[in-house]
Amino acid sequence: MASGDPADNLPAGYVPPAVWTWDKPSGGAFAAINRPISGATHDKDLPVGKHPLQLYSLGTPNGVKVTIMLEELLEKGHSGAEYDAWLINISQGDQFSSGFVAINPNSKIPAMLDRSIDPPVRVFESGSIVFYLAEKFGEFLPTEVHKRAEVMNWLMWQMGSAPYLGGGFGHFYAYAPIRIEYAINRFAMETKRLLHVLDTQLGKCEYVAGDDYTIADIANFTWYGNMVGDAYSAQEFLSVHEYANIRRWVDLVGARPAVQRGRMVNRGFGDPAACLRERHDARDFEVNTEEKVQARGGTRI
Incomplete structure (x- = not known):
């Protein structure tokens, strides 16, 4: 652990205690809903609609992955992909209801129930859901071993990189109660490195994992499309104009009718x-x- 002069810490004189305790709000945009324990805070059943697939979500980048995937499946004629999408208002703590926690014990959107199977299958984590749907319907995930591995590489890369974009850069640049130069610089550097990784890859092929549109594009589009779009009002700060290959790909994917519909849901x-x-x-x-x-x-x- 780094040890510096407490006078240089923020706030001045701060020294981490031997044991961290949750004795005061951390501040910031989401302080009221953050807590260091899991589990339900209140009893409430989730609504259930008429379709086999029940989605409980919000139109954040992670939530939009799933609605785009479902709309793409419907666009291809898979009637079994019809779904009910229910809005989970995370600012009001809907994700901590007993019904939601039963599907996702991590209390994060999105979460889905597949009621076409008895007993129903619960699926949580956005990457897990799009993978589950790709396998269920046999779409947007190649079966040839090299192509499939490449798609999974880029899907997992996105899942691993998202915390740096959102919880890291987005939080400290846009949501933290104070601007901390070190934190912003740390995560801006990583965000630009990730943008460069993706931009370099898209300079080699039309889509993220090769010549075909896959779940790797769906997952990455919702985050990186936003990063070169309007996320956190940070586009000038991050010089996103530098990433011409990403912008080309964002225009290509964003023109798909299913993508446009999926971005509207929840x-x-x-x-x-x-x-x-x-x-x-x-x-x-x-x-x-x-x-x-x-x-x-x-x-x-």
Whole structure:
């Protein structure tokens, strides 16, 4: 462990205790919902819709991976991929309900139940869900050993890199209660290194794992598309214009109709015309966007 002069620490004079205790809020945008223990805080059952696949999520990068995947499967004609998407409001602690914790003991979105199997299969972690769906429907995951390994390499790479982008750079740049130069520099360096890794790869092939669109593209698009888009209002700071190959790929993937639909689902923020808080049928994209629901006084049809 590094040891410096406590006078140089932040706050000045701070020395880590021998044993950390949770005796005061840490501050920041999500302090009210963070805690050092797992488990439910309240009893509440999750709603269940009419389709075999029940998704409990929020339109964050991790949540959008799954809704894009499901919309892509439906686009290919897999009727068994019809799903109900229920919004989990993490700012209100919905992820700590007994029903949600029963599906995901880690209390993070997204979480999914596959009720087409008896007993139902629970699936949590966004990478696990898109992999499960790819295997279930035989799409977006090649069977040839070299191609399959490459897709899994880049899927796991994304899962490993996301904490540096969000919990690291995003937190300290946009959400922490104070700006800490060391923390921002540490995670900005890592974020730019990761952007360079992906940009270099996309300079060699059309899609992330080769010539075909796969779950590696779906998983990476939701994070890296945002990083060169509008995430954390940090695009000038990170000089994202430098990553021309990523921007080419983001435009390519972002033009897919299923991607455009998937990005709308479980969104309770942003342009009301592009937000669909819940999704129970393809018709919802036409009649139940947040803009139209608000115009009807909050009524879904």
